[in-house]
Amino acid sequence: MQDKSLIYKRLYAWYESSRRVLPWRETENPYYIWLSEVILQQTRVAQGMEYYLRFIARWPKVEDLAAAKEEEVLREWQGLGYYSRARNLHKAAQMIVESHSFPQTFEEIRALPGIGDYTAGAIASFAYNLPYPAMDGNVYRVVARLMDIDEAFDTTAGKKLFHQRIEELLDRDNPRLFNSAIMEFGALYCTPVLGDACEACPLADICMGHAHGTADLLPVRKPRPKVRDRWFTYHIYIQGDKTLIQKRENPKDIWYHLYEFPCEESVSESGLSTEWSVLRQAKPVCELTHVLSHQRIHARFIIHKVQKMPEIPGTILIRWDDLDDFALSRLTLRALDTIQHKA
Numbered sequence: 294m295q296d297k298s299l300i301y302k303r304l305y306a307w308y309e310s311s312r313r314v315l316p317w318r319e320t321e322n323p324y325y326i327w328l329s330e331v332i333l334q335q336t337r338v339a340q341g342m343e344y345y346l347r348f349i350a351r352w353p354k355v356e357d358l359a360a361a362k363e364e365e366v367l368r369e370w371q372g373l374g375y376y377s378r379a380r381n382l383h384k385a386a387q388m389i390v391e392s393h394s395f396p397q398t399f400e401e402i403r404a405l406p407g408i409g410d411y412t413a414g415a416i417a418s419f420a421y422n423l424p425y426p427a428m429d430g431n432v433y434r435v436v437a438r439l440m441d442i443d444e445a446f447d448t449t450a451g452k453k454l455f456h457q458r459i460e461e462l463l464d465r466d467n468p469r470l471f472n473s474a475i476m477e478f479g480a481l482y483c484t485p486v487l488g489d490a491c492e493a494c495p496l497a498d499i500c501m502g503h504a505h506g507t508a509d510l511l512p513v514r515k516p517r518p519k520v521r522d523r524w525f526t527y528h529i530y531i532q533g534d535k536t537l538i539q540k541r542e543n544p545k546d547i548w549y550h551l552y553e554f555p556c557e558e559s560v561s562e563s564g565l566s567t568e569w570s571v572l573r574q575a576k577p578v579c580e581l582t583h584v585l586s587h588q589r590i591h592a593r594f595i596i597h598k599v600q601k602m603p604e605i606p607g608t609i610l611i612r613w614d615d616l617d618d619f620a621l622s623r624l625t626l627r628a629l630d631t632i633q634h635k636a
């Protein structure tokens with residue numbers, strides 16, 4: 294391992310001069326830090342910031358979030374995807390309130406629903422300055438390059454190896470500063486596409502990936518699983534100012550507890566509604582492909598203007614203008630956007 298004190302010195306000097314002012318890095322409030330970490334997973338900072346500010350304005354204390362209805366939390370979360378995170382956030386807030394204080398050890402934080410090693414490490418270090426690493430994608434990248442590790446970081450063995458290395462590298466006197474600095478360095482400087490960043494990098498002379506010419510190839514990840522295709526036909530029934538929606542009820546499937554128009558799923562493209570070709574010519578429709586991490590949804594929306602609503606089990610009748618009050622899947626929002634543009 295390289296000289297750690299030299300790494301800290303260079304990294305902290307870079308951080309002091311180049312860091313962004315992010316509200317969740319200016320606070321030691323564990324609730325705010327936790328909120329920001331959950332929101333920022335898979336979300337860009339600019340978009341995450343809007344959600345973060347809205348959440349803390351609406352629910353300034355963990356007690357407020359715990360007292361909210363799940364429906365309201367999902368509604369506020371709309372657009373961020375991964376709704377199970379919002380549900381876990383809400384459930385964990387209720388558990389925190391029941392236990393009368395925010396957990397203060399890594400193990401207690403880690404035991405909350407939806408909190409993994411990364412988030413527990415981030416809260417423990419940022420809120421309480423406890424010596425735990427916070428390994429996000431940026432940190433994996435910096436560590437892989439700095440130490441020239443070509444083991445895939447997303448396998449069990451790889452995670453273990455990276456964890457050992459970051460434990461060795463962690464600045465135990467300043468875990469808050471160390472985690473903030475290395476995360477920010479990965480986010481802003483040692484980015485996936487390096488260009489000529491290494492030339493002027495403050496760590497260039499101690500970076501093994503740079504010395505060995507491998508930095509551009511790191512980190513290595515395991516091959517991606519195959520994406521599964523699904524075909525959905527949505528029926529938008531309109532009677533006057535009314536429409537039908539339904540809640541997705543399968544906890545193991547996507548968009549659990551979110552609302553959408555009545556949906557038929559078929560196992561292949563050819564299994565789609567036989568009426569489709571006729572309907573396609575006769576009715577206003579929209580077709581969208583929606584890509585999730587392991588699924589590609591081929592969706593078709595058919596509008597049926599009807600005199601009498603069909604009776605479809607599990608659906609509820611609402612006013613079209615009240616659609617906004619329901620937590621809708623991202624795909625449904627995209628379809629509404631497209632349809633309203635066409636109208």
Ligand code: SF4
Pocket residue numbers: 435438439482483484487490491492494495496497500502503508
């Ligand atoms: S020298 Fe290049 S690869 Fe190494 S830490 Fe700096 S930017 Fe990253």
